[in-house]
Amino acid sequence: MAPSSVAAGERPPVGAAPPASPTGSKAALPGATDRWPQTGRLLPWMLAGFLAMLWVIPFDSVTLPIPLPVDSLLDRGVLPVLVVLWIGTMAWARPLAGSRYQPTAIDVFLALFFAWTALSLVNNLETLIAQDEFELGLKKVCVLLGYFSLFWIVATVVRRSELQHWCLLFVILATVLAIGVIYEFRTGTNVFFNWTNDVLPNSISVAPVPPDPLFGRELVSGPTEHAIATSAMLAMGLGFVLTGLMQAPTPLRKLFYAISAALVLAACFATVRKTGIVAPAAALIALCVYRPRAMVRLLPLGLVIVIAIQGLAPGAMVRVKAQFVGGGGFWEQKSVEGRTEDYAAIKPDRAKNLRWGRGHGTYDAVKYRFLDNEYLGRIIETGVVGLVVYLLLILAVIRVAHRASRSKDPVRARVGVACVAGAVVYLVTNFVFDALSFAQAPYLFLFLAGLAVVAAPRRGEQLTEWSGPVAALRGATPGPARAAP
DSSP: OOOOTTTTTOOOOTTOOOSOOTTOOGGGOOSTTSBTTBOOOHHHHHHHHHHHHHHHSOGGGEEOSSOOSSOOBHHHHHHHHHHHHHHHHHHHHHHHHOOOOOOOHHHHHHHHHHHHHHHHHHHTHHHHHHTTOHHHHHHHHHHHHHHHHHHHHHHHHOOGGGHHHHHHHHHHHHHHHHHHHHHHHHHSOOHHHHHHHHHSOTTSEEOOOOOOTTTTOOOOOTTSSSHHHHHHHHHHHHHHHHHHHHHOOSHHHHHHHHHHHHHHHHHHHHTOSTHHHHHHHHHHHHHHHHSHHHHHHTHHHHHHHHHHHHHHSTTHHHHHHHHHHSTTOGGGSHHHHHHHHHHHHTHHHHHHOTTTOSOTTOOOTTTSOOOSOHHHHHHHHHHHHHHHHHHHHHHHHHHHHHHHHTOSSHHHHHHHHHHHHHHHHHHHHTTTSOGGGSTHHHHHHHHHHHHHHHHSOOTTOOOOSOOSHHHHHTTOOOOOOOOOO
16 A cells, blocks of 8 residues: 555544545545545535634624524534534544544543533522523533534544645635725725625624724724724734744745735734734744744844834824823723723622632623623633633643644644644733633634644654753754654
């Protein structure tokens, strides 16, 4: 039998073709010619379509005319189809080729967090039923399970040999989002909501994005319900853009990634939110830790990008800067005051049940208070234990991505670094908005987690001598590319 990608250390994921038949037919070989996008496998195409929906469609503002156990939003109609197909394919593929998926710490903390959220509802069952809030919490637990299912689909469907193409797709989608956000900043027209409303039939409603009169700032929201979620998305894609620029082999590809980087950073500022600085700064710091020499080489380009931002989004940098140093100082900003007031306001709720919380998803913002901090929400709803498990889940993703960054395969190492940067962005932005309430953020975070698992080395696989960020700061770099054993 001719050597295949499996022999080179690649696992056949769920949905892979069965082993070679005695006739040696080409369709039976999950080899190099059967890699997305050059494949007839349905699951990776559906996964790519779902990822595109996350980036360019306001899916959480699209209501389907079908009854569902949870709110009939677009993603909650599409994801179950993807899950059913994945389960069916897994049931078919396992007896033929076996399952090569190796669980990681991510799986452990996903299971623990889900179990704790469910137990938080059970522990407060009588109170929640009396307050008519149990059904709301149950729906949120089901939504959480949907988020988690995306991770397992990505981790078992994507092949290592396809990672390069998934990186490119991330860059393209981040660039499209950035162009739309910049256009919205300059013209006031949200192309994402407009084209979605034009394309979908009249039976499917697309809710308009309301203005943001609270702090007197325009709302540049892209395909999300709030500009902060858009800033987080752009920053989570920035790692793929800059690592692509670092590894681009030709001047033309370098130009493509440089233009993409300028657009993504300009779009972050065009959201006119402080998160437009904080989120990409978190990604840039992570990249500097993991690729210090490469980032230093990009400094001249950074100066050019700063000038480009002024042209792409005129005045955006000044307006964002004014939110830090203008109007009487940073702490006197209304949005900052609103966040700091949350700490004292939630003290009674936090003290009621510090261990279990009041129940996942039961702190209705409309009924009680909007919390611009997911970590505060975790304490109120799932207690201190729920918060700790949630933090450990994010750190587990960073840990797995870190191991991938040490791979001798430059593509897998790139994915690892980009996923570390994206996970750090998610870790930081949870401080400034209730991330689990904006589906784009957890979906993208768990998509990155799935890619990190695919790229991560297997047990016994040789890594580079570089042992982590401390060694990277001393100037160590990954060794030469070599096929995985």
